Amino acid sequence: MRWENDPILTVEHLRMRFGGLVAVNDLSFKVGRRDVTALIGPNGAGKTTVFNCITGFYKPNEGMLTLRQTDGDAHLLERLPGHRIAQDARVARTFQNIRLFSGMTVLENLLVAQHNTLMQASGFTLAGLFGLPGFRNAEKAAVEKARHWLEKINLIDRADDPAGDLPYGDQRRLEIARAMCTDPVLLCLDEPAAGLNPRESQELNTLLLSVRNDHDTAVLLIEHDMSVVMQISDHVIVLDYGTKIADGTPEEIRNDPRVIAAYLGVDDEEVEQIEAEVGA
Numbered sequence: 001m002r003w004e005n006d007p008i009l010t011v012e013h014l015r016m017r018f019g020g021l022v023a024v025n026d027l028s029f030k031v032g033r034r035d036v037t038a039l040i041g042p043n044g045a046g047k048t049t050v051f052n053c054i055t056g057f058y059k060p061n062e063g064m065l066t067l068r069q070t071d072g073d074a075h076l077l078e079r080l081p082g083h084r085i086a087q088d089a090r091v092a093r094t095f096q097n098i099r100l101f102s103g104m105t106v107l108e109n110l111l112v113a114q115h116n117t118l119m120q121a122s123g124f125t126l127a128g129l130f131g132l133p134g135f136r137n138a139e140k141a142a143v144e145k146a147r148h149w150l151e152k153i154n155l156i157d158r159a160d161d162p163a164g165d166l167p168y169g170d171q172r173r174l175e176i177a178r179a180m181c182t183d184p185v186l187l188c189l190d191e192p193a194a195g196l197n198p199r200e201s202q203e204l205n206t207l208l209l210s211v212r213n214d215h216d217t218a219v220l221l222i223e224h225d226m227s228v229v230m231q232i233s234d235h236v237i238v239l240d241y242g243t244k245i246a247d248g249t250p251e252e253i254r255n256d257p258r259v260i261a262a263y264l265g266v267d268d269e270e271v272e273q274i275e276a277e278v279g280a
């Protein structure tokens with residue numbers, strides 16, 4: 001499997017407790033460098049907690065999260081502060097709820113994402129203040145990158161409109177474009193298809209496949225919409241009560257009795273019976 005041979009992210013024995021509640025328990029999995037990987041499971045299974053550990057919002061109680069760049073450089077995410085996970089390890093994320101700057105224009109949202117690069121080019125304001133060529137070039141490149149993404153998500157005509165005026169599905173795609181403007185190697189998306197109609201879901205699928213195919217960015221997504229998961233994922237990991245119950249290709253997952261049992265919420269005895277049948 002590709003994710004075994006060339007993982008961008010390796011999660012080992014991750015454990016996260018909230019008081020007496022073990023939200024994630026001894027979880028290990030790999031995310032392939034060229035894959036769309038889906039993390040699925042019933043409500044409360046621990047998916048967002050895993051994302052929060054990867055992106056530095058939570059420090060796990062136990063476990064190792066290793067992000068390996070193409071050049072072999074490794075970052076131990078559990079040891080890095082959140083801003084360095086974004087800046088140095090180049091992990092970007094979106095949230096369950098939309099977090100655009102709704103009063104700023106669509107274009108400005110994509111320029112803000114490039115703030116770090118622009119600040120560096122400005123020598124932390126002086127070069128910017130005097131309009132030196134290095135800064136002007138960086139500014140031009142930032143606008144070009146923003147326009148590239150607006151073309152890609154079909155929002156170039158709305159570049160100067162406030163982001164908050166866009167329809168919901170467009171705002172979702174704009175958030176992904178904003179995350180992509182930071183040149184991430186790993187893009188983590190928390191329920192990107194939530195609230196989308198079938199047409200918008202299809203546009204999202206096209207965008208995510210293009211992220212995987214045309215950029216050196218691995219995609220890890222939490223998703224409840226199985227039509228999105230099954231259509232675009234190369235690899236699916238299933239959580240239930242904080243532990244991994246299945247890990248494989250969409251075809252393997254679709255027919256796994258443990259997954260069906262977890263989703264249908266059958267009785268414990270029935271789950272045990274199903275697990276015995278599949279030799280778990």
Ligand SMILES: Nc1ncnc2c1ncn2[C@@H]1O[C@H](COP(=O)(O)OP(=O)(O)OP(=O)(O)O)[C@@H](O)[C@H]1O
Pocket residue numbers: 018021023041042043044045046047048049050
């Ligand atoms: N900050 C927190 N403090 C206490 N408990 C928490 C915290 N964050 C998550 N939990 C608990 O951890 C468990 C896993 O929650 P999590 O949000 O990770 O699940 P999820 O799989 O993302 O669920 P959903 O699909 O509903 O978003 C839940 O029982 C939740 O109540």
